[in-house]
Amino acid sequence: MESPFCVSDLALKNPDFALIETLGWTGRELARLDLHLVRLARGAQFLGMKVDLVQAQDLLKAATLPDRPARLRLTCKLSGALEVVASDMPAAQMIWRVGLSNMTLDPHDPYLQIKSTHRPVYDAARQHMAPQFDEMILANAQSEVCDGTITTVFFDRGQGLCTPPQTAGLLPGILRQEMLSKGLCREETLVAQDLHKVRLFVGNALRGLIEANFYP
Incomplete structure (x- = not known):
């Protein structure tokens, strides 16, 4: 897949640019983890950058607490730097x-x-x-x-x-x-x-x- 982006140009124009995955932690598992990692890898390939999926998975798991549901936001910068931020799961509405x-x-x-x-x-x-x-x-x-x-x-x-x-x-x-x-x-x-x-x-x-x- 040929990318329409030049990563170096993108970094200059938008230094805070990152790929994002927002996952739910049920208290026992990361919901749809495999699908999120596949999309992250596909996005990195599209941009012509590299992403360490093993590190991404490790960071996600390290951000969780047993039996406490959470919202996890994984970002991957153009440099490949990964970050996970955990927050409360949003309240459900009918x-x-x-x-x-x-x-x-x-x-x-x-x-x-x-x-x-x-x-x-x-x-x-x-x-x-x-x-x-x-x-x-x-x-x-x-x-x-x-x-x-x-x-x-x-x-x-x-x-x-x-x-x-x-x-x-x-x-x-x-x-x-x-x-x-x-x-x-x-x-x-x-x-x-x-x-x-x-x-x-x-x-x-x-x-x-x-x-x-x-x-x-």
């Missing part, structure tokens, strides 16, 4: 209130191939989110639903769970990958104008699948 952002994603943006700290559209949409919402949905210029600011979008038209196709312009979510590989959902296009017509869910590897209500 149903999220979701709106539609007026910001759009570009399916051709190479940064959508990797999970990294460079996410200006996602961050801006979340920053401008009204306080009554838990999440904002992002679409592309063709009004095709893409992603949430911190979640993947799932929906059901009454014929089973679906998620937008990667070609719409979205990040490679771990929960999405797992559910597709297990046949728990399939790819299907959803236009923003139809968000009120479907049963809506959002989710990620840390929080799992969350039912959502859409408010125009």
Whole structure:
């Protein structure tokens, strides 16, 4: 896979740039660890950099405490330097209130191939989110639903769970990958104008699948 990035140029333009993986520690195991490590390795390969997956796994395990669930944020700098920060697991909510952002994603943006700290559209949409919402949905210029600011979008038209196709312009979510590989959902296009017509869910590897209500 040929990378569109020059690592040395990227380091000069954005010295704080890093690949990110956010994992859940259940108190007994690191949830979906293998999938996270594969995505991290794939991101490093895409950028033409190296990452020590054994060290990454050791750092993650060292940051955990038995029987105490936690949120673990693993970062890998362009130099290959790894860091893990542990924090409390976010409180669970039964149903999220979701709106539609007026910001759009570009399916051709190479940064959508990797999970990294460079996410200006996602961050801006979340920053401008009204306080009554838990999440904002992002679409592309063709009004095709893409992603949430911190979640993947799932929906059901009454014929089973679906998620937008990667070609719409979205990040490679771990929960999405797992559910597709297990046949728990399939790819299907959803236009923003139809968000009120479907049963809506959002989710990620840390929080799992969350039912959502859409408010125009």
